[in-house]
Amino acid sequence: MSTALGVTVCGDREFRWGERTFIMGVLNLTPDSFSGDGLGSNIAAALAQARRLVAEGADILDVGGESTRPESSPLSADEELSRVISVIEKLASEITVPISIDTYKPEVARRALEAGARMINDVWGLRRDPMLAPLAAEWGVPLVIVANQREITYEDVMPEVIASLRRGIDLARDAGVARENIIIDPGIGFGKTLEGNLELIRRLGELKVLGRPILLGTSRKSMIGLVLNLPADQRLEGTAATIALGIAGGADMVRVHDVLQMGRVSRMTDAIIRGGWT
Secondary structure, three states: OOOOOOEEEEOOEEEEOOOOOEEEEEEEOOOOOOOOOOOOOOHHHHHHHHHHHHHOOOOEEEEEOOOOOOOOOOOOHHHHHHHHHHHHHHHHOOOOOOEEEEOOOHHHHHHHHHHOOOEEEEOOOOOOOOOHHHHHHHHOOOEEEEOOOOOOOOOOHHHHHHHHHHHHHHHHHHOOOOHHHEEEEOOOOOOOOHHHHHHHHHOHHHHHHHOOOEEEOOOOOHHHHHHHOOOHHHOHHHHHHHHHHHHHHOOOEEEEOOHHHHHHHHHHHHHHHOOOOO
């Protein structure tokens, strides 16, 4: 099964959208990750975790050095670089899947690309610094645009998320980013209410109007904790429900902490939704 979304090249890999759901494994190099898996400055632990995620089936690793928790303090570029660059350099020399850099700072993204990263995941969707777009164009790498508008109150969440993502797509295209290198993310947990997050998952298919592959990041998020009254390390089943329904609604890639388990959920859901389970 294939779609009109085509193919996105990322390093030595091709993401042929529609054939299956791709798995983005999370590698948090923060000491204060909301999900409780932050590795801080422990390079050996980070490398071991990355190897495990790849062995469990991750198609790409998303490396981040700054916490996205709403109450977290922003890092300087130098602080963020000190956390991620050494790890990216070592990973790029030994793992077989591409690396994404999770940052909204162009100076961090550039250094990460020089170190071996091959995708930029901008959790602010070019709102904090649109210069990430020409950088992605310069390097010819995929750019993830996340709908993140923490300073506003959504009246009707899906149309406003679509408008936010369309703005990001237009900025990226105007900066020279190839259409096939743009991936969109509705930004679950970023500036939305519990009801808004649930509605976005319920209506995820409406994002198809934008004509770009959809990345869904729900893993261990607080909305699951609020619904189930569980801490981050007990949200596996809740995450699985959001992943399965997200794929049914049109997600093309899922960003997860528990690669082995969510890979199984994805494959089972793909067998039902897309067919071709052999």
